[in-house]
Amino acid sequence: MAYADLREFLETLDRNGQLLTYSEPVNPEPDLGAAARATANLTDRGPALLFDNINGYEPGKGRVALNVVGSWPNHALMLGLDKDTSVKDQFFEFAGRWDAFPGPVERRDDAPWQEVTITEGIDLFHLLPLFRLNRYDVGCYIDKAAVISRDPDDPDDFGKQNVGIYRIQVKDKDRLGIQPLAAHDLGLHLQRAEERGENLPIAIALGNEPAITTVAGMPLAYDQSEYEMAAAIQGAPYRITKAPLTGLDVPWGSEVVIEGEIIAGEREIEGPFGEFTGHYSGARRQPVVRVHRVTHRRNPIFEHLYLGMPWTEMDYTLALNTSVPLYRQLKAEFPEVAAVNAMYTQGLLGIISVKQRFGGFAKAVGMRAMTVPHGLAYCKVIIMVDEDVDPFNLAQVMWALSVHYHPLHDTVTIPNLSILALDPSSDPAGITHKVILDATTPVAPEERGHYSQVVGDPEGTADWENIIKGLLK
């Protein structure tokens, strides 16, 4: 199921009762951040929010969309599935579509964002109802836009063109701060541009259909195209259009395309910003973007993402594109791996279900998770469960931990491994011990405990699940 643009996706959410339009007057702060936080606090089945009467903007014109993929029903609709699809089923659907990579792209030159062009007197605060998200953020941010750049050493390579999401501080009407970490593709592009003594052209595409936003957060290989992955995930060609100033390929359906360049050699104070760890990241000196051209739809919608203490929209959008690559990498070596749930704080904690080949096997798989690419910065706590425990069902996982896990035999602590520096427990920042909690049932030659008399489901339970599900509809 492919959505042409954000507006079409919002219409779909609306038809499914998953969009709330709020037209009473609100202030940019603290109302918008508070409303998004409140929705995440209340439920994991919550709606997207659309505000169209924001103080300082003409009613109906300055519009903000929040929490667009901020719940499991919205995530299912993003994939074109029934909104009640279970998380486990969404996981396997997502993993299956990944296999269709690379999908085709469709180049078009008639993008709706070509309606209005601004090259003089750019004021992003007038174009978009920018607002402070969390109380002690240093200012207004853009945090859900697709940032597009090319490799300055190989500018014609479509696969090396990167689409990623980076936090962007709006420092002035036409000047931004951006956070391209050295390990990110954008960081590599910037490094090469700076080695050449050149500024790095970028395009910032705001307000997109949800597939590219999801894919932009995936850990793809350096030369894999996010657009070709978005095509695979949505099961249809992905539409792209050349941005007028930079020639970068941007989504056809975007609301706003901001073009400019990262200034070579310049670093300026950025942050703090409330991060997905539930803590603020401190201030750092980071690269600066000068904006040269903005092209946009009339009355564009500013799509924004609330993040902070989990769970927030950030966790829903990253849940499966963190879990699925880990699953694929482990499965390649250990076919016994049944499913991976690495959706807690982007996989700082993960749960892996596996059929044990022999005693000690689950512990080995847990250690392997810590050494796959994502594991080098995450996977601080790994919980291993049997293959018939659904790792997305925390009631089942807690049951396994409470009755299968033996603290003496099933705790593996590995000292001084690498971790995301944003993990506030790491000490020094970026270094931590990691732990495996093995909650699988012991198998030979490890024979201990009393596990032979499991209470199974009564006969016909699966049929009754369907009967009752139908009656509840």
Place this chain on the structure above:
Amino acid sequence: MTDTTVNSTICPRCGAENVRVLTTSPVPGRWTMYVCDTCIYSWRSTEPRSATDPLTYPAEFKIDPAEIPSIPAIPTVPPRRR
């Protein structure tokens, strides 16, 4: 309406008197945004006092302007190729 008593001269975060108007509301008279050109903190005249007033801005988020040049650069600037 713009609160004319809102602080527009001293940065709530770093204390520098290096503040200017960043922008004003598209619908005139609703709000003004200010920015500090020393620490790049910005605030809106309609925000709660905790964001706009140096006296109520929390100590743990304040910054000394003298420390800014020594904050680590991320990513570092690589040497030019020859």
